[in-house]
Amino acid sequence: MGQKRVIVTGATDGIGLITARRLAEAGAQVGLVARNAEKGARVAEELKKQTGNPDIAFYKADLSKFDDVRAVANEIRAAHSALDVLVNNAGAMFIGKQMSADGFELTFALNHLSVFLLTNLLKEPLVAADQGRVVTVASVAHRGADLNFADLDGQNGSYSAWRAYQRSKLANILFTRELADRWRESHVTANCLHPGFVASKFGENNNTAFSAFFKVGKMFAISPEKGAETSVYLASDDDVAGQTGGYYTRKKRVQPSRAAKNADTAKRLWEESLRMTGLDG
Ligand SMILES: NC(=O)c1ccc[n+]([C@@H]2O[C@H](COP(=O)([O-])OP(=O)(O)OC[C@H]3O[C@@H](n4cnc5c(N)ncnc54)[C@H](OP(=O)(O)O)[C@@H]3O)[C@@H](O)[C@H]2O)c1
Numbered sequence: 166m167g168q169k170r171v172i173v174t175g176a177t178d179g180i181g182l183i184t185a186r187r188l189a190e191a192g193a194q195v196g197l198v199a200r201n202a203e204k205g206a207r208v209a210e211e212l213k214k215q216t217g218n219p220d221i222a223f224y225k226a227d228l229s230k231f232d233d234v235r236a237v238a239n240e241i242r243a244a245h246s247a248l249d250v251l252v253n254n255a256g257a258m259f260i261g262k263q264m265s266a267d268g269f270e271l272t273f274a275l276n277h278l279s280v281f282l283l284t285n286l287l288k289e290p291l292v293a294a295d296q297g298r299v300v301t302v303a304s305v306a307h308r309g310a311d312l313n314f315a316d317l318d319g320q321n322g323s324y325s326a327w328r329a330y331q332r333s334k335l336a337n338i339l340f341t342r343e344l345a346d347r348w349r350e351s352h353v354t355a356n357c358l359h360p361g362f363v364a365s366k367f368g369e370n371n372n373t374a375f376s377a378f379f380k381v382g383k384m385f386a387i388s389p390e391k392g393a394e395t396s397v398y399l400a401s402d403d404d405v406a407g408q409t410g411g412y413y414t415r416k417k418r419v420q421p422s423r424a425a426k427n428a429d430t431a432k433r434l435w436e437e438s439l440r441m442t443g444l445d446g
Pocket of ligand 1: 174175176177178179180181198199200201204226227228229254255256257275302303304305359360361362363364365366367368
């Protein structure tokens with residue numbers, strides 16, 4: 166990864182932190198994107214010490230807010246005329262229904278719309294790299310989900326944290342499929358993955374019995390080190406150079422759900438996401 170320029174979102178904890186560390190160990194210039202300035206600066210300093218790699222930068226952005234996504238994309242574009250890898254890793258589940266600053270259900274805003282917006286805003290540097298890669302951390306949780314275009318972000322009606330999360334992770338896979346198609350003329354590849362059930366901080370943001378449930382469940386989960394393996398593989402391995410549009414787990418390309426393979430849904434989601442993020446105007 167020497168000389169490669171990499172951005173990892175949600176790199177202050179869990180799978181993203183280990184992904185950033187592995188890529189830094191391999192010699193990449195790594196930009197960490199996360200929302201907490203103090204934690205981000207501390208993690209960047211720790212990673213420099215742990216890896217001996219001085220090329221680690223921190224970019225502050227609350228990725229659930231479009232203004233922050235636009236601002237951080239500008240900062241990244243100013244720092245890098247070419248970007249080899251974007252790892253869209255940041256994500257969360259929210260036990261109670263919340264709305265984002267831009268008026269969308271928060272899970273959908275953070276897990277899908279911000280990924281859509283950031284990736285599109287970084288198209289120029291990704292295309293300028295020899296072989297740009299977009300890696301998006303989806304989840305096996307997408308199975309059983311479908312999109313309802315009458316209420317795409319699920320802001321109307323009753324709320325289920327699990328359903329909202331499932332929907333957002335289905336959107337990650339459909340986005341990857343459509344991105345691979347739309348950017349096919351470039352050298353940029355787009356792949357996504359399920360990391361496994363990982364003992365990270367995931368779910369602990371809710372501070373309720375739900376977080377306790379996650380803590381107990383994680384006794385049976387794999388480590389963040391193991392959970393980061395497929396992200397690192399898709400970001401850096403020669404095996405997948407030129408491979409695009411795939412959904413991977415344990416470093417193998419596998420079939421996602423039927424809903425995740427629907428080309429019409431993927432196209433429609435892209436068009437709606439353009440409108441929701443304001444990228445169409
Ligand atoms: N853990 C699992 O079993 C599992 C399974 C399947 C898929 N995934 C996916 O894996 C990805 C990483 O999750 P994880 O398990 O590593 O969770 P985690 O330990 O909770 O880490 C999440 C990271 O995302 C950051 N983040 C959260 N909200 C953000 C926001 N609004 N703006 C910017 N950064 C934000 C967090 O920042 P802070 O440090 O400030 O909290 C943290 O760095 C997610 O997309 C998740 O859906 C996880």
